[in-house]
């Protein structure tokens with residue numbers, strides 16, 4: 001068994017070390033992670049400069065491969081030349097904060113897992129529901145248990161699949177119910193924050209994510225609000241299949 005682990009919070013993030021430690025004993029583990037925090041970089045690849053790579057020499061990160069790029073860069077480089085063989089599983093996280101609903105489109109955590117999935121490798125993204133790393137050890141135990149069960153699924157269903165897991169920050173996370181969910185929806189983001197820099201010029205900070213808009217029963221938002229571990233199977237096809245006939249009629253048919 002060979003597992004590739006990445007994240008988007010950067011190689012020094014506690015969530016990455018916790019996930020790596022939780023996977024001890026499962027097989028060969030390769031860690032390839034961004035040099036700095038790359039949250040919110042979605043599936044970006046770095047195409048206009050080369051990427052540098054070094055191996056961390058000390059601490060909990062000893063042996064981690066570090067890339068000065070995005071989460072997708074890390075997994076892409078790992079799968080297309082850095083690793084000598086394809087991993088059986090790609091893991092991402094544990095992220096500092098939720099990745100639910102529309103977050104999944106912006107998330108570097110989900111993107112790192114998605115890069116594995118796009119290369120045909122089963123993949124799981126893990127996030128803690130609240131920022132701040134509270135009860136990280138408990139979240140890591142949840143991740144390990146889900147990995148154990150997913151590895152059995154890999155043997156039975158080798159095709160690629162992609163899971164997005166959100167874990168409440170609770171000491172009893174390992175005993176919380178787990179539910180298979182669909183993505184909810186968020187409201188549009190909060191307004192951009194405008195400030196004046198020391199030169200008198202306007203600068204803008206992207207505002208916080210919007211609150212949940214569609215958070216009904218069955219969604220990831222609902223599950224986490226009820227104190228459950230949310231597991232959403234994702235796919236990548238953005239096609240609006242239901243509207244294909246409508247657009248054919250409107251734009252193509254004579």
Ligand code: MN
Nearest residue numbers: 008009039095
């Ligand atoms: Mn992050």
